[in-house]
Amino acid sequence: EIVLTQSPGTLSLSPGERATLSCRASQSVGSNFLAWYQHKPGQAPRLLIYGAASRATGIPDRFSGSGSGTDFTLTISRLEPEDFAVYYCQQYGNPPQTFGQGTKVEIQ
Amino acid sequence: QLQLQESGPGLVKPSETLSLTCIISGDSIKTDSYWWAWIRQPPGKRLEWIGSIHYRGPTDYYPSLKSRVTMSMDLSKNQFSLKLQSVTAADTAVYYCVRWDGYDGDFDIWGQGTMVIVSP
Numbered sequence: 001e002i003v004l005t006q007s008p009g010t011l012s013l014s015p016g017e018r019a020t021l022s023c024r025a026s027q028s029v030g031s032n033f034l035a036w037y038q039h040k041p042g043q044a045p046r047l048l049i050y051g052a053a054s055r056a057t058g059i060p061d062r063f064s065g066s067g068s069g070t071d072f073t074l075t076i077s078r079l080e081p082e083d084f085a086v087y088y089c090q091q092y093g094n095p096p097q098t099f100g101q102g103t104k105v106e107i108q
Numbered sequence: 109q110l111q112l113q114e115s116g117p118g119l120v121k122p123s124e125t126l127s128l129t130c131i132i133s134g135d136s137i138k139t140d141s142y143w144w145a146w147i148r149q150p151p152g153k154r155l156e157w158i159g160s161i162h163y164r165g166p167t168d169y170y171p172s173l174k175s176r177v178t179m180s181m182d183l184s185k186n187q188f189s190l191k192l193q194s195v196t197a198a199d200t201a202v203y204y205c206v207r208w209d210g211y212d213g214d215f216d217i218w219g220q221g222t223m224v225i226v227s228p
Contacts, residue, residue, distance in 0.1 A: 033213045035213075035214040035215070037215070042220075043220070044204070044218035044219060044220050044221065045155075045204070045215075045218045046218070047214055047215065047216045050209075050212045050213070050214040050216075051212060054212075056214075056216065088154070088155060090155070090214070090215070092213035092214065093213070095168075096157060096170050096171060097157050097213075098157070099154050099155040099156070099157075100154065101153075101154045102154065
């Protein structure tokens with residue numbers, strides 16, 4: 001199965017700054033079927049990006065996804081206070097679908 | 109608005125069967141475009157897909173759990189269920205029921221999750 005490795009483990013930033021999160025796959029992700037999720041404590045995870053670069057319904061345009069093959073990136077252009085959370089990538093191009101270990105974006 | 113809610117015991121003894129149900133509200137379980145899934149997250153570990161089921165019958169399970177997992181649906185109650193047999197402490201986790209988009213391949217709607225502890 002594909003192993004997804006996210007980096008960094010923790011990102012310490014201030015509101016208004018740009019966040020760049022990485023997700024690297026152990027082998028090429030079929031059809032760039034990669035998604036990103038936001039998870040806050042006590043809440044349900046929320047789908048942000050699917051198909052590597054398509055924003056899900058209702059997701060602000062400060063969130064963007066890019067990449068292909070084995071290297072993918074989630075960018076938050078200007079952090080808002082509500083964006084501090086844990087972010088996971090997930091691939092579904094090569095069964096079984098798998099998740100990364102997460103990147104925590106915390107307030108500096 | 110579609111909502112998913114997990115229900116079931118929060119404590120299960122080792123070697124017994126973990127049973128959870130997901131109640132769907134705001135939409136029908138009988139949609140061709142979507143599957144219904146269970147995902148779990150053990151403490152300090154990454155999310156793990158357990159399996160998925162479609163209302164027409166097919167199921168798909170994570171290979172390493174396949175021998176212990178059964179998923180089913182009750183169309184009249186608009187809900188689906190998970191049974192995990194012969195549990196151990198390694199099955200302690202937050203369990204989420206989730207809708208899986210069969211076209212885009214992502215998990216687009218999640219329940220809040222329910223913590224299940226396996227302990228004597």
